[in-house]
């Protein structure tokens with residue numbers, strides 16, 4: 405069930421990063437959050453946030469001369485799976501980078517993430 | 523990803539869904555204002571602000587009646603066209619059930635008529651759903667064939683809300699009167715857009731509302747010809763000649779009266795202007811490969827266009843038009859769990875996948891020639907790009 409909500413969370417994170425630089429994207433975070441709450445209650449996303457995003461992304465690829473990627477992402481299931489994969493990859497990467505950063509800050513001489521914090 | 527698209531189109535906002543609802547005309551808004559905080563009285567009260575409210579109510583009743591050449595006291599104000607249609611069908615059916623239990627409606631009615639009819643079926647009435655031709659037109663001869671001895675009511679809409687087809691109401695009304703059957707028409711889409719004369723058109727009951735003609739939401743009307751018996755749906759204080767109890771929405775009704783006044787003056791010129799824009803839009807859109815017009819080419823509302831595009835989902839079209847600043851609607855209510863193509867499009871002979879590719883653009887007062895040009899510029903590109911990613915196209 406939690407899987408249904410991951411695409412919304414990924415989109416919220418994407419817009420959260422964008423809105424640091426462009427405040428106009430803050431509106432999408434709110435919409436995404438509402439969509440997330442709808443999904444967690446197993447309802448249809450009221451403002452169609454998820455399908456608007458899917459359409460926007462697939463059309464973007466189509467316009468940029470990559471219609472096969474557009475076609476792939478146009479499929480709701482494939483779009484959601486892609487976002488879930490992206491979400492997992494980014495979370496893993498972030499955790500990895502976070503550990504690296506902590507290690508670097510605590511023991512700058514340590515070369516990798518496996519060093520223990522003393 | 524979204525920003526470039528949105529940046530370039532940010533300033534442009536074009537509303538082309540006037541069949542769904544319309545903005546309130548500023549003149550009507552001004553007329554309504556005093557009735558919220560100054561003349562806020564209850565029309566049933568005897569003191570001065572109550573009398574002022576009552577005067578305003580009766581003035582609006584007179585205005586609405588005169589637009590359709592009805593008698594003032596045959597106009598009942600309701601809360602919406604949905605309520606008016608429910609009152610017309612259920613109220614008439616129950617008040618006249620001794621005469622018969624057969625009702626005829628068209629198969630392209632708005633859901634508030636269709637669902638009322640289905641509900642009446644559960645209460646023991648028999649309903650015939652009349653088919654239409656490929657344009658959505660009712661054949662009066664076919665209606666005649668379906669009228670039986672126990673037929674008490676025929677309800678056929680004046681103009682269809684999706685495809686805009688205008689029905690031959692005068693002829694339908696004549697058939698009904700020849701057989702002494704009451705004739706109701708839902709004119710929510712045509713009221714204030716094309717002329718209506720309830721006497722010449724043989725109409726016994728007529729539904730309309732304010733929000734489709736630049737008035738406020740939450741106000742409807744039902745014309746009920748003198749002598750026709752209805753059972754009320756709402757019982758209580760006996761407002762609206764005992765047919766619709768509930769404290770009257772004076773401000774809304776004043777707004778309705780005001781837009782009716784405006785329509786009387788502007789209807790003809792606006793219909794001509796919109797017809798020109800509509801025809802230009804139709805001509806332009808039909809140049810797109812594999813695009814087709816739904817509804818009648820000429821017997822249609824001056825502001826209505828409806829198309830279907832092969833290999834495309836209407837929902838996608840609407841979302842992409844929205845990204846380009848154009849508000850439109852589709853005949854398909856498509857959700858991830860259910861696919862429900864419009865009953866109107868199905869009845870006129872479209873296949874489900876064709877109905878899902880439909881797009882309705884309905885025009886109104888704020889639309890100008892430049893808006894049509896803009897739509898004709900962005901829509902072909904959207905269609906082309908959507909077809910590239912369409913799962914329907916091989």
Ligand SMILES: Cc1ncc(COP(=O)(O)O)c(C=O)c1O
Nearest residue numbers: 602603604632683708710711731
């Ligand atoms: C033909 C028709 N009848 C009835 C209705 C219902 O109107 P209301 O919103 O006033 O209930 C509509 C609105 O879409 C309509 O188009």
